[in-house]
Amino acid sequence: MASVTRVERPTQPPAGGSGYRRFMRTWEGQIWVLPFLIRFLLFYAGPFVYSFILGMGQWDIVGKYAFVGLSNYIELVSNDQVFARAVVNTLVYSAAHVLGTVFLGLLAALLLNEKVRAVSVFRTIFYLPSITPGVATAIIWISLLHPQGIINSVLLWMGVPRADLPTWFNSTTWAMPALIVMSLWNIGTIMIILLAGLQSVPQHLYEAASVDGANWRHRLRHVTLPMLTPSLFFVLIVGVIGSMQTFSSALVTTNGGPANSTMLVLLWLYRQGFDFYQMGYAAAIAWVLFVVIMIFTLAQFWLARRWVYYESGSVL
Amino acid sequence: MRGGAAVTTLTTSVQTIRKPVPLAVRSGRVLKTVLTYLALLLGCVIYIFPFFWMVTTSLKTVANIYLDPPQWIPAPAVWANYVEMWKVGKTGNWLINSTVVTGVSVVAITASSTVVAYGFSRFRWPGSRVQFVLLLSTLMLPGHMTIIPKYVMFNQVGWLDTLWPLIVPTLFGAPFFIFLLRQFFQTLPRELDEAARMDGASSFYVLTRVLMPLSIPALSTVAALTFVSSWTDFFEPLVYLGRPESQTWQVGLFWFRTFTTGGSGYSAGGTEASDPSNTMHLLMGASVVSITPMVIAFFLAQKQFIQGVALTGIKG
Numbered sequence: 001m002a003s004v005t006r007v008e009r010p011t012q013p014p015a016g017g018s019g020y021r022r023f024m025r026t027w028e029g030q031i032w033v034l035p036f037l038i039r040f041l042l043f044y045a046g047p048f049v050y051s052f053i054l055g056m057g058q059w060d061i062v063g064k065y066a067f068v069g070l071s072n073y074i075e076l077v078s079n080d081q082v083f084a085r086a087v088v089n090t091l092v093y094s095a096a097h098v099l100g101t102v103f104l105g106l107l108a109a110l111l112l113n114e115k116v117r118a119v120s121v122f123r124t125i126f127y128l129p130s131i132t133p134g135v136a137t138a139i140i141w142i143s144l145l146h147p148q149g150i151i152n153s154v155l156l157w158m159g160v161p162r163a164d165l166p167t168w169f170n171s172t173t174w175a176m177p178a179l180i181v182m183s184l185w186n187i188g189t190i191m192i193i194l195l196a197g198l199q200s201v202p203q204h205l206y207e208a209a210s211v212d213g214a215n216w217r218h219r220l221r222h223v224t225l226p227m228l229t230p231s232l233f234f235v236l237i238v239g240v241i242g243s244m245q246t247f248s249s250a251l252v253t254t255n256g257g258p259a260n261s262t263m264l265v266l267l268w269l270y271r272q273g274f275d276f277y278q279m280g281y282a283a284a285i286a287w288v289l290f291v292v293i294m295i296f297t298l299a300q301f302w303l304a305r306r307w308v309y310y311e312s313g314s315v316l
Numbered sequence: 317m318r319g320g321a322a323v324t325t326l327t328t329s330v331q332t333i334r335k336p337v338p339l340a341v342r343s344g345r346v347l348k349t350v351l352t353y354l355a356l357l358l359g360c361v362i363y364i365f366p367f368f369w370m371v372t373t374s375l376k377t378v379a380n381i382y383l384d385p386p387q388w389i390p391a392p393a394v395w396a397n398y399v400e401m402w403k404v405g406k407t408g409n410w411l412i413n414s415t416v417v418t419g420v421s422v423v424a425i426t427a428s429s430t431v432v433a434y435g436f437s438r439f440r441w442p443g444s445r446v447q448f449v450l451l452l453s454t455l456m457l458p459g460h461m462t463i464i465p466k467y468v469m470f471n472q473v474g475w476l477d478t479l480w481p482l483i484v485p486t487l488f489g490a491p492f493f494i495f496l497l498r499q500f501f502q503t504l505p506r507e508l509d510e511a512a513r514m515d516g517a518s519s520f521y522v523l524t525r526v527l528m529p530l531s532i533p534a535l536s537t538v539a540a541l542t543f544v545s546s547w548t549d550f551f552e553p554l555v556y557l558g559r560p561e562s563q564t565w566q567v568g569l570f571w572f573r574t575f576t577t578g579g580s581g582y583s584a585g586g587t588e589a590s591d592p593s594n595t596m597h598l599l600m601g602a603s604v605v606s607i608t609p610m611v612i613a614f615f616l617a618q619k620q621f622i623q624g625v626a627l628t629g630i631k632g
Contacts, residue, residue, distance in 0.1 A: 035432055042485075148382035248550045
């Protein structure tokens, strides 16, 4: 290819030409991109604006829309006990899920990076839960965490007294931990991203560290982890955004119960919208969640300046 | 930098030759390898166990599901459970609906995203930069933000309880894959396009005969990730599809878990989840059906998945 001499394109007709050609010369790209533009207007921008209008009103779909200003938001923030509970639960779940999965995913990636044999077998086993449909995952874990289920059998065998066995999804104390334990099964995506990050750490850094007498702990602390911070930052951002929108696992296992101990924000949105048909109120919940997610994401970008190391010396 | 690396490699190898590795260091290395494998094996046993439990439970009699001590291998193995599972609901419809939605999505999303990505990659027109920024902004919009307005919209056009809300948007490209493919097209040299154009090729020819054959890895990654996300999709089908015969497999599975479990299902207020002990073997069988396509897809296209995830970091 390189040997081909670049020639000025003779295909460009001189200025003028037919109207169609002139039009295509300027706008052909727009025609290719038209599908996206339609999708953007119909399924992103339109609904986005519409949800803002909905959030300012009261509407049960069948009746008439009534404009109520900010009262949905005022009700949510000042009066809705379940929503307050859902916000706290979502933050607890999100923190535990993100820290837990990133820790386990990092551990798996570090182990797989140790030039082990049959990497692809191990990788497959750790990854498969990530492409398991959420409803199936929840059903499997309902069974595993049943009061007479296999996990309690193992706890019994390990010496936990029968009276102290947790009843997991059936108990107000243990339902949230059960939800978190279940979510720790999904480390595959994080593991693969971190493994790719680990494999891109330049080998000469390790060699230089070894020459300076660094043992594996030094290498981990001063070479591997600093070089991995961009990947870690990425999985944290994606993890927080995703876990704040957790829905199906809580819906299928407990539906928010017992006594709202696993009520999450999106579950409350779903119930307001599709059980009670409070479209305005549900749209308002969506907006509050959106703002919370934005704040957490921006805060992470701000904090990133202190701990994420970019070789090129710039943040993103 | 390069020279430095070469020098360090040289010094290390020289040192290795001069001083044989002390026994303590060597046995330390062996110990480290052994511990690595032990940790990986333990992790794998834990992560694969839920799958094992799902398959064995699906073959057990009801009485044998929660035994103490647990029954590891189903005895008797009741294959008729799968026949019984098939009769619990509109399983035939669920399977057909899921297959249709997934099949259409894979073809339509891959094709339409390619078209739009080509436009963004190879053309400039007034507004092209703005539209690319819009594309990026849709990636940051959480999915829950638009669910309420979209439900209202689909209700107004009479598309609820049909597959149209799941199919129509796929015809207009998926923003994430547009971005991914656009980035890939950027890596293909423009000289290829220009050479074809000098021979009088149309834009369509350039895309389909020049660029796409070179993009098979990226296109198959998009197809594989679409296959998973479309088959496992739950939130949107759940919201749009109320009638059992219009549901997809995932929604049907949830419906089955909720309303056919020992009679009660969710209590009147819709707040407490029931204990599906009586039908757990059937639910596990339905979960096996829901997971099998994912496992097959993964083994057929393992490379595409791993590359795609490392590249993009989305959950399948």
